Amino acid sequence: MSIETTPASTPDPEWERLVAGLADKVDSPLLQKTADTPVNRPDLLGDTPLTPEWVRTSAGWRTRAAVGKVNSTRAFRRWVRRQGGEHGHGAQLFRGMRRTFLWVQGTEGVQVATARREVQQAQADYKTAKWGHDKRLLPGPEKNKRRVVMEKAFAGSVTAMGKYKSAQKDARTRRAIRGTLAAAAVAVPEGAGIYLIGGTGGVIATGSALLALALIGRRTMGGELYDDHDVKFGDTLKLTDSMLNKVYRDAKVIGGDEVVELLTPCTLTADGKAWEVTLDLPSGTPLKKALTAKTGVASALGVKVQQLHQAPGDREGRLQMRVSLHLPFTGKPTPGPLLAVDCVNLWLAIPMGVNLRGQGVSTSWVERSGLFGGEPGAGKSAAANDLLLAAALDPTVALYLCDGKAGADITPFEQIAAMYDTDGDPERLLEILEHIWTVEIPRRRALAKEHGSRKLTAEMAGKDPRVNLAVLLVDEWSSYGAAADRKVREELERLLRLIVQQGRALGIITLCATQKPDADSVPSGIRDILSIRWAMRCLTPQASDTILGQGYAAAGHNAQDILKSQRGVGIYMDGEGAEPELTRGYYYDDDEVDLILGRAYELRAKAGTLPAGSVSLSEQLRAVDDDGARVLAALLDAFDAHVGDDEMPSEWLPGAVLVDALVAAGTPLSADSLGRLVVRTDDEKGKRPWQGSRVVGYPRSRVLITVRDRFGLGE
Structure with missing residues (x-):
């Protein structure tokens, strides 16, 4: 809750008179000549907040007394205004009494209520059993059977009643002990004060008891303190609405007389890792102004830029803010969920990572294609594994894997890949792309036509085992382009563009990964039609924009802000029109990759979908x-x-x-x-x-x- 203060525009005649009088006497930081101080003696430290010598004269004391009177009056007015809110001392005293009462009452009432409910249920069961037993004209065996049920229900009722009485007794005992302690804390000082000092001691003891209750209740039910608005978030790890207004004013997002409107209160997230709030900027203030002032807002909050996350709301001018208590995504990565599953259906959404809120981010790759980029060591290969390992656990998916940097990232997939290139050979890449274009796509187009459709769907796959998905990975396209001659490079670009454009509807998922996805790394004609983007740490805002799209860095989505310690973290954009979100990909170490691929091999061996001639x-x-x-x-x-x-x-x-x-x-x-x-x-x-x-x-x-x-x- 914000603290009400005296508006600056409200005139105060008495204060103006005093200020005017002081202005006549004090017009410089030097000491002024008075009857008691005949010579000006400057403040040698040059620090004007220090009390000048002239105020210690008779005239100075009179002036200070007058100013003190005004300040006391204003302080009293502020205190009166404070009493009407939840920070008032009466409210504090009431909260202290309430919290003391709740402490005395304890939580035993829950156990008593639970035991009472058990008694009621047991009695109802006994009545039902007795009613069934008391029916006449029942055969002897059935009568005996119902008698056993009735006796069992009666025993359960007796047991439940015993538990209920025991819970009541325990609750009364505990409450009596706590009540005695609370009463003693008041009665003992009161009696001692009266005995030692008399009535004055009793008054002092009473005041002390009231002060203690007020201190117990000084925090509101939301945990706010009266002076929270005077400190930064980084000092208190607590966000308040008054702090927000000060922050956006200091960051030059709003004017000094403007305020933001909170649509939700500043609340701590369920996991206790951040504070969140949704707010509306003043009318006419563009949202981009707040998004581009991220550094200034973080400075005003007293936190690192990486701890601040601002996202557009559901309309212009609406902002969703999240301030993490600590630097996010710097601990151990979250264990990948694929370790706990036997198989995957790639027609459904698959887990890709965890967002700032600790929620899993899942993506449907059907009719999608992706572009992952970032500097070396940012975690692109680990991010690509989230898709590749999920595809491997679907025994119907064909894998076409190409690594232009001739690394070992896709080597573990060789046994289950339909075609692969781990040598960075452009001729082999051309062979793979030609196979997809001349064999896979015509076959899939014929299947779609056979089903009377222009695309392949999950419904078709459920009816026809010939309908399946395929994943094409091209890692470091620029390496292939650099190793190929002009004609081969142009043919590679032509085939890849056709596969991305036409293969999406036919179940071919294309994923390109590169260190810097500029026109040299991935041709712009291909880059622009890759829908899913994941920008890992980049060295420049321009590199971030080449992954996410022009203007995203200026709007606050700048992968340059990601720290080197945040490996596997990137700005993830799930398809066309999706809002970018800071996400950490799941990480699978080499042993976990081998374990998952071993399971994938068994699935494909059982399904008979291993590459022909491999086993x-x-x-x-x-x-x-x-x-x-x-x-x-x-x-x-x-x-x-x-x-x-x-x-x-x-x-x-x-x-x-x-x-x-x-x-x-x-x-x-x-x-x-x-x-x-x-x-x-x-x-x-x-x-x-x-x-x-x-x-x-x-x-x-x-x-x-x-x-x-x-x-x-x-x-």
Whole structure:
């Protein structure tokens, strides 16, 4: 609550008279000649707030007395005005008494109320059970059954009543002890004062008790103090409306006679990390003026720029302010949620990071594309992993990964990527882009046409397994451009632009990451159509604007303000028209990445979506944690080991040969158990010639059918 003060425009005749009299006597910082002080003696320190010598004369004492009278009168007026608000001493005394009473009352009433409710419920249960038991014409067994229920309900009612009485007794005892302490704190000093001094001592003791109650209640229910408006936020870690007006005046956002209108009170966030408020600037004051004055506002608050966050409200002139108590995003990163999930559906929103409020930021990448940028070491690769790891855990998503800087960021994804380039080879990138443009996009366009639509949707994917998403990552485009000749570079740019433009509706998600996304790093024709932006720490406001868009740095969204200690933190803009938001991406270390990708490999092996030729069916079976899968893998290896004249795996083998192969592979199985695992038809159980005799065996096709039926692998 703001503190009412005397308006500067209100005239005070008595004060004006006194000031006019002083002005006649004091017109310089030098000591003035008076009857008692015949010679001017200057203040050698030159510090005018020091009391000049002339005021200690008879005339000075008279002047000081007159000024003191005016100041006392004004102080009394301010005190009177204060009494009408929640900072008044009467209000303080009442709050002190109320808080003392609440302390005496304690919280035991909750336990008593809970116990009373249990008694009421137990009694209701007993009445219901008794009513059911008292019905006539019931069979004997049913009557006995209902009697047991009734007796059990009666016992529960007795127990609940005992708990209720015990809670009441405990509450009375505790309240009596606290009440005795509170009464003793008043009665003992009162009695001692009367005994030692008499009536005067009683008055002093009473005043002391009232003063103690006033001190207990000096903070309002919102925790505000009367003098909070005189200090900065950085000194008190508390935000008040009077402080806000002073801050915006000091920052030259509003005039000295203007005030901001608070739409919400200044409140501490639920996590206790910041203060938040929504306010309206004075009529006619542009919002941009407050956003561009971020440094001045932070200085007036007494905090670092990184602790202040200002965002536009739901209309012009409305501002949402957040002031963090400490520098945000400097501790350990939040554990990534993908560690706790088995699989992901990329058609839905996926977790990308945490905002200032500690809330998870999720983004739907369907029909979207992204651009991540920032200086080296800012955390771009970790941010890109939020999308790539989620895509890896969706076994239907095809991954096309290209790293122009020839680093090791995408190396762990090689086993599950449909196509990849980790060498920064522009020819390989051209091959990947040509495959997407000439194979993927025509296939997807034909699928959409088959479903009678111009784009692929999640509904189609639920009905048709051929409909899926694909992710294309191009990291450090400028490195590819620098290594390619002019014709290749132009072709790469043409294909990437076409893929971004036409692939969005066909389920192809494109993500570009670079250290400085200017026209040399990412062609402007491509950069302008990438909808999701994430600006990590940048060295200049211009670099920040090249990621987020022109003018965002001037509007207060400047990635240059991000500290080096805030790794993985960036200004995140979730699609077209979204308001930029400071967000910290989830971080997965190398071991966590390997763990997630191991799970992704198992999912894709089970779903049969691993890249063609990367793993055999027997290896896919061994990736499944199941004894039956390991037995079937050993059986397939046995068929592959017996190659016929056509150099193809044998299509039939005797049961004895398969049993021996299982023993050699460390998965022994009896002939009967093998027959129960691979169930054959009557025709398949017939004997066939083998090395001069006729024996019973198993066809390879029946093993493949068993693999498909039990684990969904293979064709």
